[in-house]
Amino acid sequence: MTDIIEPQDAPHAFQAAWNAHDMYALGALFHEDATFVNRFGHYVRGADEIVKLHAPIHATIYSDSTLDNTLIDVVAIGDDAAIVHFWSRLSSGVAHPAGPHAVDTLILAVLTRHRNAWRFKALENVTLTNPRTGEPVLRDRS
Template sequence: MGLVISRPADAGRAFADAWNRHDMDDFASLFCENANFVNVVGMWWKNRSEIEAAHRATHETMFRDSQLEGVVSSVVELSPGVASVHYVWTLTGASAPDGSSAGPRKGILLLIVKEQQSGWLIKVAQNTDIVPGAIAPSSR
């Protein structure tokens, strides 16, 4: 079934790969059945079916031509078989509600991945937009 995450550091790449192919079957296969996902505007999906349905709808509309590029900036083992992954991303090609270009966006995706017999699956995802002009605490 779908994509396989062979190690935590591959989670961000697998997420972006399924996103860029707009393959929501593969995308959904990256998540545990009872996964949680909070998106950049605070919508909270509480299982794989909700995550898939929400992303399928947006990939048929505003994200239809989008491309997600990024880099894994952090992998932390939280306990044996559980890790956090921070994926810093740039999204291009998205559409605004009126069909015009939404312009590029940047953000940070936090994935909590859990080891299963078949590989690693995403248990929790939290996505955050990086607000243009925001000053990071370390920059003050």
């Protein structure tokens, strides 16, 4: 498992757990009472619920998916809390019913220090879309 030693490590730790399809490692990145909102607006509370939300899709449609996360910024809100924004490109493979495709999202996360590491307290994931059509769009990565 990849620990979050500093808040700026959060995007990589999330990416590593996702790309390993290790939902227990993903759950371990969250506080027990953390909240999670996926890109479809599904809200869950608790690390166990976050694992339950992700395990079935990693066993099926996202079994061959990968994430590529890029840190945008870290805003400290005290010695033991930070807000982290990062881009996330989800690349689905042939296991997805729509076939291989990519989706870009913007993630807003609140992290707090837990002993010598940081954990997600809240995470919200928003799909980038064209506001006129509602169609997903990919961000310019340059």
